[in-house]
Amino acid sequence: MLQGINLACVRGDRELFREINFSVEAGCLMQVSGPNGSGKTSLLRMLCGLSNPAAGEIRWRNTPIRELEGEYYADMTYIGHLSGTKDDLTVSENLRISSALTGVEISVSQATEALNFIGLGGRDHLPAKVLSQGQRRRVALARLLVCKTALWILDEPLVALDVTAVQMIKEILERHLQQGGVIVMTTHQEIDITASSKMQLHLA
C-alpha cells in the first residue's frame, strides 16, 4: 500500500540517506531504526507529506502522494514528537478539536470513551496544563482510537509512557494491524508487537 522509491534526504549540505526503497502492504508494521540524527524523523515527515524528498517518490495505493493531497491526508494519521495539546483547553476539548482538525468530528461521549480507554478517565475536564508529560502523550495517542485512517505514522509514540500505557498502545497497534492497517513507526524502546508481517528499515 505504501511505497518509497529511491528516497533521499538532504539537510543543508549533508546527505542523511539515499536510495531508500520499501513497500509496505496491508497489515504490515514497518519499524524505522537508526542512531540519533540518522534521519528517522525526516523520513517520517516525508512520508506524511510535510516535506519533500530530495529525490525519489512516495506512493500510496500506487499513486504519488503529491497528487493525492487531501485524499491521502484523509487516510493517514501522523503523531509526531510534539503532542499538539493546548494548555488552556481541557483534555476532552483537546481530543475533540484535534480530531476535528484532522477531519473526524466526534461527540463528547465518544471522546470520554476514548479517554477512559487510554487511562485518563475522570480527568477529561482538567486543563491540559496540569497534566504530566506522559499524560499529554496519552491525550495525543487517544486520537488513534477515534480516527478511521488506514496508515499510521508514529514518531517515538512510547516516549514518556509508563509500562501499562506501553502495553495499552501495543494492543491498539496490534488491533489496527489485524484490521488491515499499516503502521510506520520509530522507537528506541523494545516493544514486541505481533503482526502478520514486520519490516525493519535501518538508517545508518
Add this chain to the structure above:
Amino acid sequence: MFIWIIKRDLLLAVRRQSDVLVTLFFFIIVVSLFPLSVGPEMNLLRTMAPGVVWVAALLASMLSLGRMFSNDYLDGTLEQMLLSPQSLSILVLGKAFAHWLVSGVPLVLMAPVLGIQYDLPADALFVLTGALLLGTPVLSLIGAIGAALTLGLRGGGVLVSLLVLPLYIPVLIFGAGAVEANMAGIAFDAHLSLIGAFLLASLVFAPWAAASSLRVSLE
C-alpha cells in the same frame, strides 16, 4: 472545519483574556495620548483624528499578529493542520477571521468612543467606524501572510512589522481619507468602495499566499 477553527481560537482567546485586552488597551492608550499631548486645539485635533485612529489600529493589530500561528507552531498543532484533508487556505481564512473577531472587532467598537476625544462630529464618527469595519479584516488577512512567512524565525516580531506595515498603507490612506472627505463635505463612498475592493482581493489571495508560506515555513 472552518467553524471548528474559529470556535477553537475564540475558546483559547476566552481562556487567555489578557492577550485580547492588551491589544485593546494599547489602542485606547495610543489614541488617547495625542489629545493629551497636543492640548485642546479643536481644529488641529479634528484634522488629525482619522490618521491617528487608523495608525493606532494598524499598530494594535500588528501586536497580536505574532501569536496568530506561533503558538500552534510550537506545540505541534500546526503540523496537524497541514495534514488535514481540508484545504489549508480555508483553515488560514478561519484563523484570520478569528484574529479579526478577537483583535479587530473590539477596536471597531471602541473607535467611536475614542473619536469623541477629538471632537469629531457624529456623522464623521459613523464613517470612521464603517471604514474600520471594512478595513480591519484586511489587516488580519494581510497580516496572516506576514505571520506565516516569519514563522519560526528569531526576531520575527520586528520582521513582520517591516513586511506587513507597507502593505497596510493603501488601507490606511483610504480609511483615513474617507473620514477626511466626510468632514470636508465631499462624498466618501469612493474611499469605502476601494477599501471594500481591498477586502475582496485579500479574501481571495491572502489565505492562499499564507497557506503556501506556511508549507514553506514548516518544511
